Every structure is written in C-alpha cells, then in structure tokens.
Amino acid sequence: MKLALFDGNRLGVVVDDDHSIVDVSEVVDTSDRDPLTAGWWRALCRDWADLRERVAGLAAEGTRIPVDQVRLDAPALAPSKVLAAASNYRAHVQEMHDVQERTLGTVHSWMMEFDVFLKSPSSLTAPAGPIVLPAEVVSAGQEIHHESELVIVVGAGGKDIPESEALGAVFGFTAGLDITVRSPADRSRRKSYDTFSPLGPWIRIRDDDFDGNDLDITLTVDGQVRQSVNTTDLITPVARIVSYASSIMTLHPGDLIFTGAPPGVGPINAGETLVTTISGIGTMTTAVA
Numbered sequence: 001m002k003l004a005l006f007d008g009n010r011l012g013v014v015v016d017d018d019h020s021i022v023d024v025s026e027v028v029d030t031s032d033r034d035p036l037t038a039g040w041w042r043a044l045c046r047d048w049a050d051l052r053e054r055v056a057g058l059a060a061e062g063t064r065i066p067v068d069q070v071r072l073d074a075p076a077l078a079p080s081k082v083l084a085a086a087s088n089y090r091a092h093v094q095e096m097h098d099v100q101e102r103t104l105g106t107v108h109s110w111m112m113e114f115d116v117f118l119k120s121p122s123s124l125t126a127p128a129g130p131i132v133l134p135a136e137v138v139s140a141g142q143e144i145h146h147e148s149e150l151v152i153v154v155g156a157g158g159k160d161i162p163e164s165e166a167l168g169a170v171f172g173f174t175a176g177l178d179i180t181v182r183s184p185a186d187r188s189r190r191k192s193y194d195t196f197s198p199l200g201p202w203i204r205i206r207d208d209d210f211d212g213n214d215l216d217i218t219l220t221v222d223g224q225v226r227q228s229v230n231t232t233d234l235i236t237p238v239a240r241i242v243s244y245a246s247s248i249m250t251l252h253p254g255d256l257i258f259t260g261a262p263p264g265v266g267p268i269n270a271g272e273t274l275v276t277t278i279s280g281i282g283t284m285t286t287a288v289a
Contacts, residue, residue, distance in 0.1 A: 001056065002282070003172070004202035005073040009035055011044070013059035014067070014202050018282055021070060022062035024055050038077035038254075045155050045171040046253035048205070074124045074199040075174050076153060080252045082119040082197065083245055084149075084178055086187070087112050088235050088260025095263050103143055103182035111187070114236050116245050119178070119258070120192035127200025127284035131179055133270055134193055143182045146268050147261035148219035148227050148276045150212060151176035152238060153203055157251035166242035169251065172203040173212050175278045177286060178258050179268070199256075200284040212238040216279040217262055222272050229262035236260075 002014035004021055011028055012021035028040040044051060087093050093112050100107045125131070133144055155171030179196035191197075204210055212231060219227040231237075236244065241259060245251060268274065268288050277283040 001052070001059075001205045002202045003075065003205065005075050005077065006070040007073075009033070009073050009077060012065075012070075013055060015059060016064060019067055020064035021067055022059045022064055024058040024062065027051060027055050027058060035077055041077040042252070042254040045153065046157075048155055048171055052205075072127050072201050074126050075201070075203045076124060076199055076254065076256055079121050079255045081249070082121050082124070082256045082258070083116050084119055084191070084258035085114065085116055085236065085241055085260040087114050089229060089233055089262050090235060091229075091233075091263035092261050092265065095265070099182065099265065104184060116241070116248070116257070118188050119197060120188070122194060123192045123197040125195045125198050127198055128286060129195060129198050130287040130289035131177070131198060131268070131274075132195045132289050133268070134181075137181050137183075143267045145180045145182060145265045146219060146221065146226065146274055147178040147180055147265050148217055149176050149178055149258045149261060150215060150217060150231055150278060151199065152212065152242065152257040152259060154242075154251045154253060154255040154257065155206075157246070157253050157255060159246055159250040161243050161246040161251070163239050163243040166239040166246075167206065167211055169242055169246070170206045170212075170238070171253070172205040173210070173278075173281060174199055174203045175201070175217075175276050175281055175284055176256075176258050177274065177276060178261060180265075198284065198286045201282045204281045210280055212259075215281070216277075218277045219264070220275045221266070221268065226266055227262045227264035231259070233262075234259060
C-alpha cells in the first residue's frame with residue numbers, strides 16, 4: 001500500500017498504478033490539523049497495524065481522484081527528528097575524495113566513515129519543491145549538490161532496537177533528496193537550509209514483500225542520468241541503520257532516516273529539474289530555483 005499527503009495534508013491511498021488517490025482522511029483525528037503538531041500523523045505511523053484494515057476498506061470504496069489534479073505534500077509531518085546516514089555506499093566514499101579536494105582543498109578522513117547525523121525538520125518540502133538555492137551560498141561560488149536517497153519512515157520506533165527486530169519498527173519508505181552545500185561548515189548546517197529535503201512522492205508501507213532491500217534508485221538532472229544504484233550496495237543496510245540509530249537516541253513514530261547518498265553526486269543550478277525514481281515507490285520531479 002502507498003500513502004500520500006495532499007492538498008493541505010489530507011491523507012490518501014495511492015491506487016490505479018499510481019494514477020489515482022482515494023481520500024481516507026476520515027480515519028484520522030481531524031480535530032488536530034496543525035502541521036506543526038501533527039499528532040494524528042505520528043499516531044498513524046505508530047498504530048498502523050490497527051488502522052490498516054480500515055484504511056484499505058476506505059480505499060476500496062472511495063472516489064478516485066487523478067493524481068495530476070492534486071498537489072502532493074511532503075509525505076511526513078513534523079518529525080521529532082530527521083536523521084541521515086553518511087558514507088553508506090563505497091563508490092560514493094571513493095568519489096568524495098575528489099569532491100572534497102575540489103571544493104575544500106583537503107580531505108577529511110572522518111567524513112568517509114559511516115555514521116548518522118541530524119538534519120533540520122524544517123528543511124522538508126514537497127516533492128515538487130522548489131529547492132531554493134541560498135543567494136549567499138551561490139554568490140560565494142560554493143557548489144550545492146544533489147543526493148538522492150531511500151528514506152525510512154519510523155513506525156513504532158524505540159530505543160536499543162535489536163537488528164533482528166528493527167524492520168518491525170519501520171512504517172514505510174519514501175524517496176528523498178539530501179541537498180548539500182559543499183563547504184567547511186558543520187555537516188548538519190550545510191544540509192538544513194529550508195527546502196533542502198524534498199520528500200515523496202508518497203510512502204510505500206513496509207511489509208514482508210517490501211523491506212527497503214534490492215531497490216533501484218535513479219536520479220536525472222534535465223534528463224541526464226547522474227545517479228543509478230541499487231540498495232543492495234548499502235554498506236549498512238536498512239535494519240542495521242535503524243538499530244544503530246536507536247542505540248544513540250530514541251526513535252519516535254514519524255521520524256525520518258535518510259539512508260545515504262549513492263555515487264554520482266554533483267552540482268545543481270537554478271532552472272534545472274531533478275527526477276528521482278525508486279523502484280516500488282515512485283517518481284518525484286523537483287524544480288530548482
């Protein structure tokens with residue numbers, strides 16, 4: 001099943017091979033529509049097992065709305081935190097030596113090791129964007145790069161989750177862009193500008209047949225393929241990322257975890273269009289302004 005947020009964070013199920021949406025907003029507490037609190041969304045992530053059957057029933061009976069007639073919102077609301085994995089594809093680790101030499105004039109070896117870091121939740125934006133390039137960064141001549149990634153949406157969450165149980169703490173998966181300024185600044189700062197985390201187009205719910213493994217990720221910029229990888233190449237796979245992150249901090253329902261940048265990162269410029277596709281999830285087309 002695929003869930004979308006649309007037209008001011010209404011809840012929908014994506015059907016008809018991604019061509020239609022059925023509004024199932026009645027399944028949530030409509031008295032809490034504030035996107036800054038979004039208690040209903042976190043409760044949905046936490047209590048999905050109890051709500052799934054009702055949502056499926058509403059989707060089967062409801063009116064189908066063409067996807068091209070709605071505005072898709074970012075398929076996540078007010079996460080308590082957004083985590084991201086660093087250095088999680090070997091080919092990306094290799095390419096970063098050249099990227100850092102070109103943009104920083106030196107190589108920071110500690111940045112080539114897997115770990116997790118925080119991005120600001122306020123960097124989230126709708127799948128269409130636009131990604132707004134900060135004027136001061138552009139005028140300084142600093143490169144701003146795309147990083148297309150599989151994103152984990154936390155369900156039940158928890159603390160110190162064993163790897164063997166980690167997938168059970170996951171609500172689903174979506175696609176994300178971890179937009180990054182290449183500069184000497186702190187990693188979290190460089191990735192936390194407003195609009196630097198487009199998310200979408202919707203969430204594919206985790207189940208026994210869809211666990212985030214063996215997914216193709218492709219990103220094009222104005223039709224040119226920049227990134228193409230399969231999640232089997234992750235150094236630290238999904239379950240281990242969740243387990244590791246939970247050993248550091250409690251994961252709350254609705255939290256997001258970007259799983260790491262594939263190789264092929266590169267600069268983006270105003271006027272370009274980024275198309276990110278993850279097999280089994282969908283495609284989001286994002287403008288750069």
